[in-house]
Amino acid sequence: MAINRTDPPLAADELTSLLAFLDYHRDTLRLKADGLDAEQLNRTLAPSTLTLGGLLKHLSLVESNWLGVILLGRAEAEPWASVDWxxxxxxxxxSAxxxxxxxLRTLFDETVAESGRIIEEVVASDGPAALDRLSVVSSRKEGRQFSLRWILLHLIEEYARHNGHADLLRESIDGQTGE
Known part of the structure; x- marks a missing residue:
């Protein structure tokens, strides 16, 4: 699959900007894992046990949990539902x-596609107020609900942080550097 990462627009409405930055970071992770075999996806960089395969699976969980479970209140999907956490x-x-x-790539792509459907569903339902939609599940710490805006910003933050890890892992595997 050719990965065509698109830079986020310099000027756009809030929802378009948030989704563009999220897509940019998703594609960055795809690029870091692109073309690697199982051994390479499972390679670590001491002293960490983190792998690119693990990042693909973790970020699939993060998206599924935040948008499906927390925002919409859906039951946890497989493969997550049967895990003994x-x-x-x-x-x-x-487990990656x-x-x-x-x-791993299929799980990631299917999860991202489902996230897109969820966001489209909320936008279709709530229109201009979609970013203000509150989650069904509340914060364990504060007992308050999350807005879709907060969730999207958190997903961007999660990807940005882990893409830094992915940069180091990929460079240690084959020397590939870059965004």
Missing amino acids: DADVDWDFH VDDTPES
């Missing part, structure tokens, strides 16, 4: 070693 709180990172590169 008490046994391994970082199962998403650790057992997945093929194709299954």
Whole structure:
């Protein structure tokens, strides 16, 4: 699959800007994992145990959880629903070693597509007030609901942070650097 990462627009409405930055960071992660085989996707950079495959799986969980579970109140989807999180709180990172590169990429792409459908559903329902939509699930810490705006900004932050990790991992694998 050719990855065509598009720079976010310099001037756009808030929703368009947020979604463009989120797509930019999703595509950045795709680029960092592009063309790598299973051994490469599972390679670590000491002293960390983080892998590019683990990042693909983790960010799939993050999107599924924030948009499906927290925003809409849906039941947790598979493969997440049957995980014993008490046994391994970082199962998403650790279990990626057992997945093929194709299954990791498919999980990521399908999760991103579902996230897009969820956002479209909220925008269609709420119109201009979509970013103010409050989550069904409240914060455990404060007991307050999250706005879609907050969730999108959090997803951008999550990707940006992990894309920094992905930069280092990819460079250690084959020397590839860049955005």
